[in-house]
Amino acid sequence: xxxxxxxxxxxxRQRHRWGLFVFxxxxxxxxxxxxxxxxxxxxxxxxxxxxxxxxxxxxxxTTFTYSLAVFTxxxxxxxxxxxxxxxxxxxxxxxxxxxxSVLPMIYGTAxxxxxxxxxxxxxxWPSGLPVPWxxxxxxxxxxxxxxxxxxxMPYPIPGLRIFVTVLLLxxxxxxxxxxxxxxxxxxxxxxxxxxxxxxxxxxxxxxxxRARCGDAPHWRPAFASQAQxxxxxxxxxxxxxxxxxxxxxxxxxxxxxxxxxVAILLPFELVLLWVAGxxxxxxxxxxxxxxxxxxxxxxxxATAASRSxxxxxxxxxVTPFIATRPxxxxxxxxAKLRMAIRSVSVTWLLVLLAMMIxxxxxxxxxxLLERLRRLSEIVGAPRAVVAVxxxxxxxxxxxxxxxxxxxxVGLTGRASLxxxxxxxxxxxxxxxxxxxxWIVDSRRLGEVWSALPLIFxxxxxxxxxxxxxxxxxxxxxxxxxDRALVLGAGFWCVxxxxxxxxxxWLLGTPHIPHYLMMLLAxxxxxxxxxxxxxxxxxxxxxx
Amino acid sequence: xxxGAVYGLVGANGAGKTTLxxxxxxxxxxxxxxxxxxxxxxxxxxVGVLSRIGYLxxxxxLPGWMRIDELxxxxxxxxxxxxxxxxxxxxxxxxxxxAAKIATLSKGQRARVGLxxxxxxxxxxxxxxxxxxxxxxxxxxxxxxxxxxxxxxEGRTVLFSSHLLEEVEQVADHVTMIDHGxxxxxxxxxxxxxxxxxxxxxxxxxxxxxxxxxxSAMTVS
Numbered sequence: 001x002x003x004x005x006x007x008x009x010x011x012x013r014q015r016h017r018w019g020l021f022v023f024x025x026x027x028x029x030x031x032x033x034x035x036x037x038x039x040x041x042x043x044x045x046x047x048x049x050x051x052x053x054x055x056x057x058x059x060x061x062t063t064f065t066y067s068l069a070v071f072t073x074x075x076x077x078x079x080x081x082x083x084x085x086x087x088x089x090x091x092x093x094x095x096x097x098x099x100x101s102v103l104p105m106i107y108g109t110a111x112x113x114x115x116x117x118x119x120x121x122x123x124x125w126p127s128g129l130p131v132p133w134x135x136x137x138x139x140x141x142x143x144x145x146x147x148x149x150x151x152x153m154p155y156p157i158p159g160l161r162i163f164v165t166v167l168l169l170x171x172x173x174x175x176x177x178x179x180x181x182x183x184x185x186x187x188x189x190x191x192x193x194x195x196x197x198x199x200x201x202x203x204x205x206x207x208x209x210r211a212r213c214g215d216a217p218h219w220r221p222a223f224a225s226q227a228q229x230x231x232x233x234x235x236x237x238x239x240x241x242x243x244x245x246x247x248x249x250x251x252x253x254x255x256x257x258x259x260x261x262v263a264i265l266l267p268f269e270l271v272l273l274w275v276a277g278x279x280x281x282x283x284x285x286x287x288x289x290x291x292x293x294x295x296x297x298x299x300x301x302a303t304a305a306s307r308s309x310x311x312x313x314x315x316x317x318v319t320p321f322i323a324t325r326p327x328x329x330x331x332x333x334x335a336k337l338r339m340a341i342r343s344v345s346v347t348w349l350l351v352l353l354a355m356m357i358x359x360x361x362x363x364x365x366x367x368l369l370e371r372l373r374r375l376s377e378i379v380g381a382p383r384a385v386v387a388v389x390x391x392x393x394x395x396x397x398x399x400x401x402x403x404x405x406x407x408x409v410g411l412t413g414r415a416s417l418x419x420x421x422x423x424x425x426x427x428x429x430x431x432x433x434x435x436x437x438w439i440v441d442s443r444r445l446g447e448v449w450s451a452l453p454l455i456f457x458x459x460x461x462x463x464x465x466x467x468x469x470x471x472x473x474x475x476x477x478x479x480x481x482d483r484a485l486v487l488g489a490g491f492w493c494v495x496x497x498x499x500x501x502x503x504x505w506l507l508g509t510p511h512i513p514h515y516l517m518m519l520l521a522x523x524x525x526x527x528x529x530x531x532x533x534x535x536x537x538x539x540x541x542x543x
Numbered sequence: 544x545x546x547g548a549v550y551g552l553v554g555a556n557g558a559g560k561t562t563l564x565x566x567x568x569x570x571x572x573x574x575x576x577x578x579x580x581x582x583x584x585x586x587x588x589x590v591g592v593l594s595r596i597g598y599l600x601x602x603x604x605l606p607g608w609m610r611i612d613e614l615x616x617x618x619x620x621x622x623x624x625x626x627x628x629x630x631x632x633x634x635x636x637x638x639x640x641x642a643a644k645i646a647t648l649s650k651g652q653r654a655r656v657g658l659x660x661x662x663x664x665x666x667x668x669x670x671x672x673x674x675x676x677x678x679x680x681x682x683x684x685x686x687x688x689x690x691x692x693x694x695x696x697e698g699r700t701v702l703f704s705s706h707l708l709e710e711v712e713q714v715a716d717h718v719t720m721i722d723h724g725x726x727x728x729x730x731x732x733x734x735x736x737x738x739x740x741x742x743x744x745x746x747x748x749x750x751x752x753x754x755x756x757x758x759s760a761m762t763v764s
Contacts, residue, residue: 543571
């Protein structure tokens, strides 16, 4: 290596060589397809959205997201921490701060330009679609440059980085979408996007200069010096048991992030009620979006909550501090479950209170009540009440499930398993959209409906086999007591039958067979993944 | 290990000292053979074993977001034998501010906090894994003082791994040298000194270590 620039480039290339290899392979495949189509004059087009999404958009977006993580050093850092995500080990290199900031940014910008230009050149695009050459490359590069600048910046409050980054990237994205909507010329798009890149470079240079000298601001001293609220020791009651002490630990470490995130988002959503005016449909849509916010945000909060380490910045493995707590694996898991219950309770208390206040103040409560009255006229008052309760209860349960169902992966402490599961989930969501669209467009909904019993039966079979395997392992490893196993199975059966009874009563129609509702109830109540959490922790804690 | 002994565990980097300690704490599952601490399997019964062990490691991964008083309140819940007066005495002698956040403490202060929470319940076995590595002489003195305090308690045992052999020499009454996962020498310190006496001169533990482990390492290479 002859220069720092070459060394840093080598590190990117060497560490992510497999990702690079897959990307180059994908480009080769794209080029081969195009060559075959052009050379033989085959009548192949990518006019259908699902095939276009599958062949071009999904790999493009995946590569873009992966590149964001690579060039921001995001795969190693902690997005929610106050400290800069730039690797501290590079700060000690005999290189100027400008070089430290600019080099990864130049490589990132070049990668984004190549990504777009290669895809634009090699991919088959829907006929008649005027695909621009330049500005999308600048859009990708400016999004990356700002992400780099904002993730390398130290912040005074944990979590502020996510908020600022989402806000700024959302603004750039919205600006580009608006410009597209108004059919702005390519030069206008370039005029908007091109200045973003040097601006982001300057911000990144400033951020890194602060981070390199350890200048990480903290909100507490700033307030303490002005308002004399310096932290003082508090004399609190003792914990009643080790389990309650560790539940407090989990709450302090992971429990407050979900309510905090939802509290940040709620005002932005609920303020739309004032815009909705007399449109009942819009009011209902806003409220549904509000109800779906906690389960959606719980998927993000769960990534932190399922970590086994005490400190957010630690690697995946369980740290000695946690591993040497005189608690069983089951008690450690129970503390996480209790934290999740508390976190979900606080979040939903917040959501329901904010919803009621916003409905009352915006004057839209009448519209909602009118809609509910109409619903009760159609299905009867008891069914309407149960349907609303089931909707809210389902969202609450989904929030808790989202928080805890990833424990069985996160607690294994194996980075390959954790990263692999993230890739699988992302891949599923990328493919699910085009697949669902294909089903709707090709009018196969009837076939899917007919195949639903078979699909549900297969899923239930897989779930029950997995559950039996997990329970046998729990029993043999003595990870749960016999009483806990029997009680857990009993509670699960009661929950399944209760949900089944409600579904049968609520959807009492000959079009939906009862056994289908039973299968649905079995699938809806968590079992195998939740039960596997103590196994995962034991595998991690006693390597 | 006999009760009431201070065991000094010494060995080159990668010899297996930390691995042995991890086995004692149940953080590793024995692939062959078995591990028994207080007659219990630390993997099968973590509560029974860990509630009687005080542990301080070089890493000292105390949660940085906690304040010292919070850590004391949290740790107290796990150990029925926690002695509030003793904890307060240690806190004062280490001059620790209860309102201070652990993240803001220096490495030496963190080591003192780690000592406080691992001594305050007077554990039957104190395990110290390179506790004084990278610390100043004052903190090292605190750690040695803690070992002396612990053994002053009746029937308490200390397992102390260190690279600083003069420290081991000061407090250990039994020394075990390990190399590549095997014990190359394990005997009371006095016996080791007698064993290596040359022309009436008693070599230091450093010299004995180099003679034993250094030659073994050379043989291997």
